Amino acid sequence: MDKNNTLASLSGLAQMKKNVSVPARSNLCPVARFGEILAGKWATPVIYRLILADGPVRFNTLQRTLRPISQKELSRHLRHFEALGMVTRQVYAEVPPRVEYLVTDFGRTLREPIEALAHWAEQYFPVSGQVHAATPDQQHALVAAAQGDRA
Amino acid sequence: MDKNNTLASLSGLAQMKKNVSVPARSNLCPVARFGEILAGKWATPVIYRLILADGPVRFNTLQRTLRPISQKELSRHLRHFEALGMVTRQVYAEVPPRVEYLVTDFGRTLREPIEALAHWAEQYFPVSGQVHAATPDQQHALVAAAQGDRA
DNA sequence: CAGTATCCGTGGCGATACTG
C-alpha cells in the first residue's frame, strides 16, 4: 500500500521539510517525533550504518554499503543528520577529495531504539535476501570498510 | 508508511503473511522493513493507541484521541493493520452503527519497539505541548475511553 | 571522489462533501 516508508514513516511520517532544519511542529506524541527525526526511506539505514561503523566513513563507502541508495538521497540525509548534530562532516583538502562522516555521541543514542525495531522486524518478518548490517558478520564487514577509510 | 484479525499468534503468522498484501519488496535491512509496516505519519500513533487501550475501541473514540487525524487517514491505517493481522474489526448491526477495533496478539508485539522509540524521543526531544498517550495518566485516560466503548 | 542541479512520477496527507 504505502509506496515508500519511511518510518516515517516513521518513515513516512513527518518530513524533514525542505532541506535540513529540524521540524519545529512537534506537539505530537513522542512516537511521531521520532518519525520526524528519522523521516524518509533511507534515514534509519544511513544513521545506523554510521553507528555501526563507529568511525569515519567516506561518502562512497556509505553509498556502496547502502546500495541501492542514490547519491541525492544519501547526501540529503547526511546533511539532515549533520544539522541535527548526529553526524559530523570532515573535509580533507586533498586530491582526489576526501570527505568523512562520523556519528556523534548524540547520534549514537539512536542505537538502542533502532535495534529494537530491527529485532522486531527480524523476528516477525525475516528475509532471506540482502540484509544490510543486522547480522554480526555483516557488521564486521562494515567495520572493516570503515577501517579501510581510516587507513 | 504513508499505508491485519484474530489472535494471530506467531504460529498463524507465517500462513497469514502469504495471504496478505505485505509489500513484497522486502530485501531491505530489518529497519527498512519495520518502516514498511509502520509507514505513514499516523501509523504508529494509531496502533499504539490500540495497544494501550488493550480492548475494543470505536472509530470515533480513536479519532478523538488521535486528533487531529483525519477520517480518511484513520480508516486507511486501520484497514492496513487489519490486513496485516494486527487489528480486528468487529461490526455490530445496530443503529446507530457501531464498529470496534481490537489489537491482536501480533499487534501487541509492537509495544516494546514502539516504546523504545517513544522513550528516546521523550528523552532527547521533550515537548511541553500535547502528548498523546505516553504518560501513565494519559494511558489511563485512554483505557477509560476504551472501557467506555465497552460499556 | 563528492557532491549539486533538474526533471518527473507516485502517493501521502489534508480538506471537503456525500452516504447508509
Place this chain on the structure above:
DNA sequence: CAGTATCGCCACGGATACTG
C-alpha cells in the same frame, strides 16, 4: 456513527546530467 469519494498540494525519491 462510520465511513467512502474526490480534489489538490507538494514531499519523497529515482534517474540522469553536470561540476570542482
